Every structure is written in structure tokens, then in C-alpha cells.
Amino acid sequence: KNEVEQSPQNLTAQEGEFITINCSYSVGISALHWLQQHPGGGIVSLFMLSSGKKKHGRLIATINIQEKHSSLHITASHPRDSAVYICAVSSFGGSQGNLIFGKGTKLSVKP
């Protein structure tokens, strides 16, 4: 079993829809990261959080430490949001450089 599980693996949405991507992990963590990867490979860090909730524009990330679960929400989705979203955790006691990654969720937003 992977230490970081994401669902769904693939997601197709219509423009304007509210999107949720889930991440569950089985290790103790010091932080959880949400990353975005566009075709071509470049990765952008969207959020790093260790508790509660963070918001940036149309993106919201939440984490429940007790349940070892995080969600990434996209409100009013747009075709430019089409990308692979990756959840990664830094295991507790380890270096932040030692990230454990989920397999990613491929999002496609249709106009």
C-alpha cells in the first residue's frame, strides 16, 4: 500500500464546476504539499500546510491531521486548471527534502 493515496486518479469536469481532489496518508507528517504539474513537466508548489486551511485565489486546501486526510478544492474551474495535481508529504522527523508523493490526479476541464 502506498504511503500517500490520491483520488480520483482522473477527473474530467466542465468549466465552472467545483472540483475536489482527495489525499490520504499513512505516516506521521510535518507538512503536506499540493503541487501542480503541467504537460512539459514543470512543477509548481500550490500549498504547503501542516494544519487547518489555506486559500489562494480559486484554490483552497484543507488538512485534517487526526484523520490523515487533505483535500484540494478548485472553485469555478477553468480549462487552464487542466494539469496533474500531486499530493506530497514530509514524514515527521525527516527532512523536508524527503518528500513522499502520491501518484497524482489528472484533471481535465472542458470549456
Next chain:
Amino acid sequence: KAGVTQTPRYLIKTRGQQVTLSCSPISGHRSVSWYQQTPGQGLQFLFEYFSETQRNKGNFPGRFSGRQFSNSRSEMNVSTLELGDSALYLCASSLWTGAYEQYFGPGTRLTVT
């Protein structure tokens, strides 16, 4: 501020050769991490360097090595290349080691034939 840069962006090598990849972190960042991404295994941690010292190493054979220089620039080396080493190699820098956001470079796509 300039972002993380990686050179070269694309590389084709033959099995058995060795390769060196370079990463220049964001100015002022002291930590550099390296990751390998393949379609089958996804993203995997290779190693992290902070202040010229390797802090962590992932589960990769000894053919994978790296170093960090006093200006925080980092290189990774893969010797005796195998077909399975074909991958996108990403480096990421952060201000410090610990709970800091990582900034990723564009990656080097290595193809081994």
C-alpha cells in the same frame, strides 16, 4: 528573482555512459533536493543537500550521486547508465531545510538508448 534553473534540459545518452546534471537554486536558498519522475514509479526522492552536506538519500543504487557547492549550486551524477534511468530529473530548492516551501526547476529529461 530568477527561478530554479537546470541544465541541460534534454539529454540523450547510451547505456553504460555516465551523465552529470546541474541545478542552480534560487538566490539565497540553501537546500537543494533532487527527484526522479518516471511513468511507472511516479516521483521519487533521490537526495537532499544543505550547506554542502547530504542530509537524506532515497532508495536508489550507488550509481546515483550528487554534491553541492559553496554557492548552493548542485550537481547529480549517474554512472553506468541503464535503460531504466530514462526519466525526468527535477531539482527543487528551498530557503532552509525543514518546513519550507520547495521551488521546482523545469527538469532535465534524460533518455538512455
